[in-house]
Amino acid sequence: MxxxxxxxxxxxxxxxxxxxxxxxxxxxxNSTYDAFVDEEVKKMRMEACNGCDQLREVxxxxxxxxxxxxxxxxxxxxxxxxxxxxxxxxxxxx
Numbered sequence: 001m002x003x004x005x006x007x008x009x010x011x012x013x014x015x016x017x018x019x020x021x022x023x024x025x026x027x028x029x030n031s032t033y034d035a036f037v038d039e040e041v042k043k044m045r046m047e048a049c050n051g052c053d054q055l056r057e058v059x060x061x062x063x064x065x066x067x068x069x070x071x072x073x074x075x076x077x078x079x080x081x082x083x084x085x086x087x088x089x090x091x092x093x094x
Contacts, residue, residue, distance in 0.1 A: 020069060024077075036076050045075035048082065048089040 037045070049055055054065040062071045067083045074080045075090075082088040 024073065035078055037078055042075050045082075045090050046071065048091075049075060052084065052089055054084060 049062065049064070049071040052064075055071065056063050056065055058070075063069070064071050064074070064083070066085065067074075069080075082090040
């Protein structure tokens with residue numbers, strides 16, 4: 001699932017933060033299942049992001065240059081995936 005398909009390789013803006021936040025809120029308020037991964041999966045995803053060439057810091061938070069998402073939040077969500085141009089850096093969970 002793509003969190004920000006229209007934001008590929010565009011600079012971060014305050015508007016994109018607001019848009020992403022609204023999207024996350026909408027997702028959770030419509031959710032009837034556990035939308036979060038367990039701590040082991042989140043740790044694995046964050047390790048991949050921390051070693052990625054597309055990671056940057058915005059407002060003191062880790063942000064992906066590809067999808068413009070804050071990776072600490074995105075890595076916690078079951079339906080999210082890494083959108084790196086060379087393919088997902090996240091191992092597929094069962």
